[in-house]
Amino acid sequence: xxxxxxxxxxxxxxxxxxxxxxxxxxxxxxxxxxxxxxxxxxxxxxxxxxxxxxxxxxxxxxxxxxxxxxxxxxxxxxxxxxxxxxxxxxxxxxxxxxxxxxxxxxxxxxxxxxxxxxxxxxxxxxxxxxxxxxxxxxxxxxxxxxxxxxxxxxxxxxxxxxxxxxxxxxxxxxxxxxxxxxxxxxxxxxxxxxxxxxxxxxxxxxxxxxxxxxxxxxxxxxxxxxxx
Amino acid sequence: xxxxxxxxxxxxxxxxxxxxxxxxxxxxxxxxxxxxxxxxxxxxxxxxxxxxxxxxxxxxxxxxxxxxxxxxxxxxxxxxxxxxxxxxxxxxxxxxxxxxxxxxxxxxxxxxxxxxxxxxxxxxxxxxxxxxxxxxxxxxxxxxxxxxxxxxxxxxxxxxxxxxxxxxxxxxxxxxxxxxxxxxxxxxxxxxxxxxxxxxxxxxxxxxxxxxxxxxxxxxxxxxxxxxxxxxxxxxxxxxxxxxxxxxxxxxxxxxxxxxxxxxxxxxx
Numbered sequence: 444x445x446x447x448x449x450x451x452x453x454x455x456x457x458x459x460x461x462x463x464x465x466x467x468x469x470x471x472x473x474x475x476x477x478x479x480x481x482x483x484x485x486x487x488x489x490x491x492x493x494x495x496x497x498x499x500x501x502x503x504x505x506x507x508x509x510x511x512x513x514x515x516x517x518x519x520x521x522x523x524x525x526x527x528x529x530x531x532x533x534x535x536x537x538x539x540x541x542x543x544x545x546x547x548x549x550x551x552x553x554x555x556x557x558x559x560x561x562x563x564x565x566x567x568x569x570x571x572x573x574x575x576x577x578x579x580x581x582x583x584x585x586x587x588x589x590x591x592x593x594x595x596x597x598x599x600x601x602x603x604x605x606x607x608x609x610x611x612x613x614x615x616x617x618x619x620x621x622x623x624x625x626x627x628x629x630x631x632x633x634x635x636x637x638x639x640x641x642x643x644x645x646x647x648x649x650x651x652x653x654x655x656x657x658x659x660x661x662x663x664x665x666x667x668x669x670x671x
Numbered sequence: 672x673x674x675x676x677x678x679x680x681x682x683x684x685x686x687x688x689x690x691x692x693x694x695x696x697x698x699x700x701x702x703x704x705x706x707x708x709x710x711x712x713x714x715x716x717x718x719x720x721x722x723x724x725x726x727x728x729x730x731x732x733x734x735x736x737x738x739x740x741x742x743x744x745x746x747x748x749x750x751x752x753x754x755x756x757x758x759x760x761x762x763x764x765x766x767x768x769x770x771x772x773x774x775x776x777x778x779x780x781x782x783x784x785x786x787x788x789x790x791x792x793x794x795x796x797x798x799x800x801x802x803x804x805x806x807x808x809x810x811x812x813x814x815x816x817x818x819x820x821x822x823x824x825x826x827x828x829x830x831x832x833x834x835x836x837x838x839x840x841x842x843x844x845x846x847x848x849x850x851x852x853x854x855x856x857x858x859x860x861x862x863x864x865x866x867x868x869x870x871x872x873x874x875x876x877x878x879x880x881x882x883x884x885x886x887x888x889x890x891x892x893x894x895x896x897x898x899x900x901x902x903x904x905x906x907x908x909x910x911x912x913x914x915x916x917x918x919x920x921x922x923x924x925x926x927x928x929x930x931x932x933x934x935x936x937x938x939x940x
Contacts, residue, residue, distance in 0.1 A: 477683065530744040530900065538902070540745050541699065541730060622730035627697075640846045641708050642873035664679035 446645060453649035464625065464634075465650070469657055471543060472630040476611040477661075478547045483554030483610075484603050488592075490555070491562025491602070496588055509563070512556035517549075517615025524549040525619050541622040546630075549616035554606035561605055565598025566591065600669040604662060611658055631657070696725045698907045699746040701738075703817060704844040706750060706890070707731035709864040709934050715923050719914045725907065733844065735815025741765050741893070744900035748908040750915075752817035752862075752890040755824075766893035768909065770916045773924050773935040774889040777821055779880040780849070780866055781858035789858070795883040796829035803829070806837040808857030810848050813840030817888070822860045825885060849874050862888055864934040871930060890935070892916070 457465045494505055526532050528539040528548070539545045573594055577587035592599065610616075614632040621628030623637060631654040639647040706712065707729060716727050730740065734751045741749040742765045749766060751757060760766045779789060779798055787807040792798035799822075802809050811833070812819035826833055839857065841848050845865040852859040853874040866878065892912050897905035914920045921937045928934070 530902070535744075536902075541728060622728070622732075624728045624730060627726070627728055640704070640844050642846050642850055642869055661683075664683055667679045668683075 447648070449645045450648035450652060453645055454652040457649060458653065464629075465653065467626050468629050468631045468634045468650070469653065471628060472611055472632070472654065473657065473661060475543050475546045475550060475617070475630065476607055479550035479554055479610050480603060480607040482547070482551040483558050483606050486551075487555045487558025487602070487606070488562050488599060491559040491599075492566055492588065492592055494559070495563040495566035496591070506563070509556055509560045513560055515553060515556065517553060517613045518619065519615075520549050520553050521616040521619030524552065524616070528620070540620065541624060541628060543621065543628055545620040546617050546628060549620045550610040550613070553613065553616060554610050557606040557609055558602050561602030562599050565595045565602060568598065569595050597669060600665070604665050604669070607661070607665070608658065611654070611661075696904075696907070697728050698725055698748070698904055698911060699728045699730065700748045700750055700911070701730045701732065701736075701740040701746040702750040703734050703737055703752060704731045704846070705816075705818070705862050705865050706752075708844075708846060708868065709927075710929055711924065711927050711935065714927050715915065715920060718919065718923070719911060723907070723910060727911065733812075733814045733816040734820070738765075741895045744895060744903060746895060747903045747905070748892065748894050748911055750890065750892045752888055753820045754889055754891065756817075756820060757891045757893060760893060764899055765896055767896050768912060769891050769893045770912055771938055772890045772892050772915055773921075773937050774887060775863050775935050776881065776888050777818065777860055777886040778863055778866060778878045779858060780852070780861050780874075780876040781879045782856050783875070783877045785879050787858065790879050792880060794828075795880060795885045796825050798880045799825050799833075800829040800831060802837075802858055803831045803833055806835060808837050808839060808852075808855050809833070810839045810841055810852045810855065810857050810859040812845070812848055812860075813842045814844070816844075818845060818860060818862060821886070821888065825860070828885065849876070852876060864929065867930055867932055867934065 494502065494509070524545060525540065528534050528537070528545050530540070539548070569591060573591050574587045577590045582590065612632065614636050617628070617630045618633050618636065621630065621633065623629050623633040631650055635647045635650045635654070638650065702712070712729055716729070720726055730746060732740070734753045734756065737749055737751050738756055738760050740746045741760060749760070750772070757769055761769050779795065781787070781789070787801050787805050789798035789801050792801060811822055839851070839855070841851055843851075845861060846869070848859055849861055849865065849869050850873070853876055858879070892915055894905060894908040894912055895903045897903050924935050925933070925937045
């Protein structure tokens with residue numbers, strides 16, 4: 444119990460002092476995760492809608508693949524992108540490794556299956572009368588799909604929020620592609636991993652509490668967008 | 672309610688507009704976790720960064736990975752402590768201008784009661800031999816780090832190839848390995864700096880063997896070869912090398928203390 448109260452005390456101290464390392468880590472975590480969630484949504488929502496609405500040969504295989512990709516280990520995604528952006532890789536000349544943009548790339552890949560899969564579930568759970576109703580009212584197939592998406596926006600927003608939660612909480616991609624550089628690519632999670640490695644368990648937990656508080660605030664913001 | 676929605680959307684948008692790419696020039700240095708965890712770089716780098724208006728990006732990983740980053744040209748300069756690997760790095764053409772920076776030593780730590788009796792050993796290799804013969808838990812870094820390389824050299828000197836359930840290959844950094852040795856009541860080879868950082872309250876293991884010449888732990892800094900990687904910031908890298916080995920950098924290194932004790936020592940010029 445001592446351990447937890449020490450962590451809570453440390454967390455409040457760090458927040459009150461506006462510790463620059465903590466502020467930097469929080470900022471990097473939020474900005475990187477918001478960008479990746481945005482890109483993942485731009486790719487994942489249309490993909491999820493398309494798979495849910497259309498009928499095509501191999502649809503079950505695609506659905507199974509999407510389900511499997513949700514279980515991608517973060518360190519594997521990290522390694523994959525690392526091989527692309529390292530100087531030895533095909534995209535090496537852009538010098539993206541150990542920058543926040545490499546982290547965004549990795550986290551986007553991680554988040555796309557989540558957004559696509561949960562969007563697909565949301566659409567499939569829709570009232571089956573929505574599309575035929577739109578069609579009888581004179582809408583074309585594209586317009587009736589748009590209506591369907593608008594009707595299911597709560598579920599689709601839930602998919603986006605779930606993806607955000609996944610990426611802000613992960614360590615593997617951020618560590619491999621960011622390099623935990625102080626003031627530049629150190630996120631809350633890589634900082635926690637580092638402090639834990641130094642045996643600073645109470646500080647690690649304190650940072651974890653701050654991360655949860657930050658995630659709560661961002662989710663409250665996203666939630667008010669969700670409640671229309 | 673509408674205002675709150677608007678403000679929330681604005682907050683989200685604002686955060687995303689914050690450009691994360693800094694405007695400063697950046698020099699990339701790979702180093703070891705023990706160097707970073709000692710806290711030395713927080714004292715050593717800022718004067719250099721201020722003078723040249725640059726930021727030094729420190730990527731701290733195991734020595735093996737730090738050198739691999741240099742071999743791939745992903746960093747501009749490498750700062751590690753594994754002399755044999757450093758020399759190979761240079762002869763293989765990946766690095767130029769290797770310079771000595773500082774040194775400290777390794778110690779063998781274990782439970783205060785010293786079940787293996789290594790305190791009576793005359794050399795570090797002999798101490799490890801005692802552990803192997805008695806099959807007493809030893810945690811190895813197992814990660815091609817400077818510490819791991821030193822450990823393997825000692826086993827070679829003892830003429831032993833460590834095998835068995837007593838020999839635990841952790842594959843982790845020095846901190847986690849000390850924690851593991853503490854939990855498992857075993858021995859391990861540690862650099863003095865990290866051990867000092869832990870001996871306060873994070874471990875109850877004690878130094879049971881030290882002082883052998885073979886436990887000497889020298890640190891070197893190497894600029895990545897610009898002929899092999901034209902994109903590296905060689906001039907800046909050499910400026911850092913000169914700073915770290917020059918009077919100002921050496922003074923900071925010699926004066927640096929963690930938990931009231933010096934961590935690194937400089938060579939007499």
